[in-house]
Amino acid sequence: MSGQVYLDYAATTFTAPEVVSAMAPYFTQSFGNPSSIYSFSEENRRAIAESRQKVADVIGASRDEIYFTSGGTEADNWALKGVAWRNRAKGNHVITTKIEHHAVLYAAKFLQENGFEVTFLDVDPEGRVRPEDVARALTDRTILVSVMFANNEIGTIQPVAKIGALCRERGVPFHTDAVQAVAHVPIDVKAMNIDLLSMSAHKFYGPKGVGALYVRKGIRIENLIHGGGQERGRRATTENVAGIVGLGAAIELTSSRMKESSARIAALRDILIDGVMKNIPYAKFNGAPSGERLPNNANFSFIGIEGETLLLDLDREGVYASTGSACSSGSLDPSHVLMAIGLTHEQAHGSLRMTLGEETTEEHVRHVLEVLPRIVKRRREMSPLWEDFLKSIEGGR
Ligand code: PLP
Helix, strand or coil: CCCCCCCCCCCCCCCCHHHHHHHHHHCCCCCCCCCCHHHHHHHHHHHHHHHHHHHHHHCCCCCHEEEEEHHHHHHHHHHHHHHHCCCCCCCCCEEECCCCCCHHHHHHHHCCCCCCEEEECCCCCCCCHHHHHHHHHHCCCCEEECCCCCCCCEECCCCCCHHHHHHHHCCCCCCECCCCCCCCCCCCCCCCCCCEEEEEEHCCCCCHHHHCEEEEECCCCCCCCCCCCHHHHHHCCHHHHHHHHHHHHHHHHHCCCCCHHHHHHHHHHHHHHHHHHHHHCEEEEEECCHHHHHCEEEEEECCCCCHHHHHHHHHHCCEECCCHHHHHHHHCCCCCCHHCCCCCHHHHHCEEEEEEECCCCCHHHHHHHHHHHHHHHHHCCCCHHHHHHHHHEEEEE
16 A cells, blocks of 8 residues: 555644635735724634634533633643632642543642642543542532543543533532544533533644633633733633634534544444454553544554554554654653553553544555554564563463
């Protein structure tokens, strides 16, 4: 097979051509500052309002509950720091989980270093947060619960509605980082009792550098970015008009094809998973089974192999994927998510994440199934870790 096989859609997606077209006029024609009162800027204000409505419609919110941000990271930081700070007179306890994205995890650690008490909940071996653990952790001083909608590494979808219901019962604001889920799985913030929700356009075929935070009416939250009066006085800085238009166009496009797309992509993902598990000895499948994971996520561990080496070998075959051992992000630590589901360091270091998307074809999947077993076999033959592993299982017989 020639060409590239991009299997890293969870890292980012391309911007859909329709989305680029929708954005284009806001760079060159309608470039006015939305805060200016002259009629030239009217079109920009209208476009921002329309985008806000599109975002609200997809998650079952109302337009005035949506605030645009610079991406998922800012939305997460705003939710955690903003709610904690604003409600500090009520209590100082925050609950989150060990498998959150660093945008939540490090914001929570920042709170911890600044006088808040944070509970980091464990997950089960398939990466699920247990609602009963959330219930047990809630105290009279809890002012926020933050549990991600779906995990970016292993794809496990959390029992968000159950967690939302028990937070609502106790009157505790519930935030969910839905960066990997929005426009890919159905979300209804009202039915699921979600009070705050983060999203990011570049995960659903929109541009990078723009996202949104949903804040339910009545939720008390402090501003994160101080300055001008944009976003109804809640988030300063001149609006990223083209980006906001792109976010609106992308969420509309991606959610309108969600049903067919996720069925097609999930079927390809299952071919990939079956093929890997059948053709690679001692492969470990990470995360929850089909119904409880993102339609596009497959995650494996191959004992005896370094994830980075695997990525380089795959790159040579035109396949772009990702690993959970975080060398790729500049550290040698194994993924906190894979450690939290109970993997050993060796298993975490030998992990491979493949995430499928709109341009993934069966031919792409077949190509991976042809090259991956060969690469794994060759690398294992050179690996002292693999030799040790074989000896250990022989010894166990
Ligand atoms: N949260 C999750 C679950 C993510 O997967 C990501 C991006 O990988 C983020 C937050 C951060 O989003 P952004 O890149 O828009 O800052």
